[in-house]
Amino acid sequence: MKEKGRLIVISAPSGSGKSSLINAVRKELGEDKVAYSVSHTTRPPRPGEIEGKDYHFVSQEEFDRMVAEGEFLEWNSAFGSSYGTSGTLIAKMLENGLHVVCDVDVLGASNIKKRFPEAVMVFIAPPDFAILKERLMARNTDSPESVRRRLERAEEEIAQSPMFHFLVINDDFHKAKKELVEIITTGKGPPMKGADFRREFFG
Numbered sequence: 001m002k003e004k005g006r007l008i009v010i011s012a013p014s015g016s017g018k019s020s021l022i023n024a025v026r027k028e029l030g031e032d033k034v035a036y037s038v039s040h041t042t043r044p045p046r047p048g049e050i051e052g053k054d055y056h057f058v059s060q061e062e063f064d065r066m067v068a069e070g071e072f073l074e075w076n077s078a079f080g081s082s083y084g085t086s087g088t089l090i091a092k093m094l095e096n097g098l099h100v101v102c103d104v105d106v107l108g109a110s111n112i113k114k115r116f117p118e119a120v121m122v123f124i125a126p127p128d129f130a131i132l133k134e135r136l137m138a139r140n141t142d143s144p145e146s147v148r149r150r151l152e153r154a155e156e157e158i159a160q161s162p163m164f165h166f167l168v169i170n171d172d173f174h175k176a177k178k179e180l181v182e183i184i185t186t187g188k189g190p191p192m193k194g195a196d197f198r199r200e201f202f203g
């Protein structure tokens, strides 16, 4: 019998460099070995985002229909848009021996953990609050109001980070990538820090 893959649930404040990290790690380990669970969202695509690769971009009506038909393992609203993860596809990929990476917010992560208690939970964080603010402002795709809301949400997410098993701090891209590769391939990595991390983060 084929060995089941590992489910890796990743959360990170918006602007942590999470997407680039996930892409780089999948490239290194093989996109055929580490699958990415493509979420559905009602948010419009950002420049460079590709339908079916980054997200499935759907209308609110389509999203509501999927919720009503029970197609999502979990779903949530953030920044005025809805985001949802389809469950059947994940279960099938794990059965086929693929490792599966899900990128969800902390509520989504806690809901996935209820359905898949064996999931490996990873929180990716920028080194500190000032750098997060800088990165969000430099991204230039979000309005000042959206940056403000994303920073507020980051504070809430950091407060909930102790529910994750591992903490990857994205201060050095190559180091963070190496840590994430290790977590996916061995299930081991830098452990979550407690109150120290919050103190260090907010300075």
Ligand code: 5GP
Residues within 6 Å of the ligand: 011, 012, 013, 014, 039, 040, 043, 074, 075, 076, 078, 083, 084, 085, 103, 104, 105, 106, 107, 108, 109
């Ligand atoms: P962004 O708009 O920056 O791509 O994502 C905003 C937030 O939505 C991020 O925290 C991201 O992890 C989260 N997100 C993306 N897909 C899903 C999903 O399927 N479910 C949940 N709960 N959150 C998601």
